[in-house]
Amino acid sequence: RISVCSLSSGSEPPSSPQVVEEGADEEDEELSGAEDADLRASSGRGSLLTRRGITLRVLLKDGLVEPGDGILSIHYLGKTFVGDLLNDGKIRWVETGQIFNSPSAWATHCKRLVNPAKKSGCGWASVRYRGQKLVQYKTTWLHKYQPSADMSLISEGEDDEMGDDDEEEGKTTMLVEDKNKNVPKYSCVCLDRDPHTLVELSAFSAINRFQPFNVAVSSNVLLLMDFHCHLTTSEVVGYLGGRWDTNTQLLTVLRAFPCRTRLADKDAAPAVEEEICQNLFMRGLSLVGWYHSHPRGPALPSLQDIDSQMDHQLRLQGSSNGFQPCLGIICGPYYHGNQGVASTITPFWVVPPPEQRPNDYGIPVAVEVTYVQDNFLTTDVLNEMMLLVEFYRSAPDLVQFSQMWSPNTSILDKIKVCYNFSSSYIHKQTKHNIHFHDLQLTCSLR
Incomplete structure (x- = not known):
């Protein structure tokens, strides 16, 4: 990553x-x-x-x-x-x-x-x-x-x-299999698991904690992130820009910045990151999190995701030694276990491991988020969608939108349903529209 x-x-x-x-x-x-x-x-x-x-x-x-x-x-x-x-x-x-x-x-x-x-x-x-x-x-x-x-x-x-408190944390850092599910829960130490093992999220209340910050996410962020994750059968990643208010302890996520690169393409990654950093600076935003997709699997963190999230949380502390949360989001667009046709969106955070066992995995916890509906679809978001379409247009892992998602629903129809939540205000507030075509997606201005 x-x-x-x-x-x-x-x-x-x-x-x-x-x-x-x-x-x-x-x-x-x-x-x-x-x-x-x-x-x-x-x-x-x-x-x-x-x-x-x-x-x-x-x-x-x-x-x-x-x-x-x-x-x-x-x-x-x-x-x-x-x-x-x-x-x-x-x-x-x-x-x-x-x-x-x-x-x-x-x-x-x-x-x-x-x-x-x-x-x-x-x-x-x-x-x-x-x-x-x-x-x-x-x-x-x-x-x-x-x-x-x-x-x-x-x-x-x-x-x-x-x-x-450390004894309490120590009791909740081990993995055991839930008898009724294939997804393990945290309740005991297990460091030798496959890094791709998925882990069920805990609630803050389940580990006797309060969520230490509030989160508000713009609907435009949700739209662009979900759009990015729908385009390809491969895993994608992107960053989240916003602001952190230390007085109100509110993290506001205002922009999504998709990485238009392959996860394995280490040569292209620095240039993509530099562009995102410049975009954040130009808009007066801070880096506040990241997102990635599990295209055909549950939107739950793997052990590797937990390590990545913990690493991101530590990196965001920077040199100021002041607490700033880092939000992780997993999007599962094509998992048939989702309820309905919409993607499953999972915001999460990781409670650090006990200091006596710094090499243990942290505890992934679900983050309660308020989604704020934007009044209009910005030109920035539309431009980003068009750039994503161009990036994946000729890719072998581009989703074939004419294929059937279910007996009565094509993948194209599934995507339209996913964006119904935004159509009511997009069509009323702007002259921009998103047109979906068979076999490829294009974004155009009316």
Whole structure:
């Protein structure tokens, strides 16, 4: 599959440092200076500290770590975050200048930018000081100052770092066969499957999550995408352009950009992608997703599709380290298991795998989408349809529209039914019309 364009929407850093306390685990919150002093005065060096007592301030005070710029880091699902360790034990995120009171607060904030479903950050096992996990410095502190201490007194050990949410995710990352269907569901780990194995989508509610963003898709996008997928018996791919509003958490898909190339044609792919990138830039749009077809199969993601979607989601994060969703859409135009003659359209997203098992497949989930009817069919869409017709006109895998789709319906009639949803406003609002002819499709202006 051709790679996605490296585009992202930037975000301005805050004008002044902000102290962020979100996501701190109860046992991982930093003690105040007074609490720290009281604790040491009452317990002494020889007494055992509580789980909350072993903090970055303690490690700094006893010389196990030193303050410095860029010496803290988090690596999560292909993204790297860098932080400064301040003299008071707080963390300053280099990207934005935000101040965090604890490792878990910083880790939770960063991980939620990549994976909004993340509940906690597992800070002490996620944050590294000069390349080594902070939790190892806690262990060193205990061995040095409290050698008789039970290792469970470490505020967050390796075992604790899994967290309830990761255990929950771990239970839903394995494939098993549904007895009533040939499509497997996610409920257990299976990494040795055929990459073309189709996977049934989960609902966000089924994995105890909320959909982290809203999606609105233009009817023109649906029309062009479905048209592209109907033209050929081979799999096609294209990109989606639109806008992401961080305030309303709304992803608006405004344009489809079909790739007029063969999936195996690696030589032509860069030029096609460059053209799409320029079209996005000229229209002031961002890359917000991709689509592809399963011409004669169910509109469900394969294991390969899940990997591709996860890769696209990570690429769209860009350099801003801000969350931006990437929508995947699968179109199944000629699957006889579809209800009626219309294509099955499946918007989906992938919940990342647990960080303890980064090589696992993510969990594909169905995305609820609102389809917005456009007032007119744009010239851009019509031009794109004509270019697609020219591209496939002489191809050996061009659909033969005179053939029968069912005993009483030809493929041409099937396609007409698919576009009935748009005819009511296309004919009323514009002078453009789509004419379907036997054996080939042409788009013309009245």
